[in-house]
Amino acid sequence: MFYNWLAVNRKIKLIWDFRGNDSMQIAEHHCVHLKEFTIIDKLDFYEINTQVISEYYSVAYIVVNEKDMIVYRDALKPHRAEVAK
DSSP: OOOOHHHHTOEEEEEEEEESTTHHHHHHHHHHHHHHHHHHTTOOOSEEEEEEEETTEEEEEEEEEGGGHHHHHHHHOOSEEEEOO
């Protein structure tokens, strides 16, 4: 069986989408809760941040190791995920 070590150590970006006039403020507030979650549960992560996609669409995201992704996914229910660059 072929074992791909790089695939196991990928970084995963978990993403929450927010739309509307106050999407950026909501995304920023969501990041506060993401940081609180990592502190309380003593979990590792690479980055927590926001991104403005357009005037009425922003996202909050956290980048984690693939091995930890299930814990984050089950607890925080992200809208989607992608392999981080």
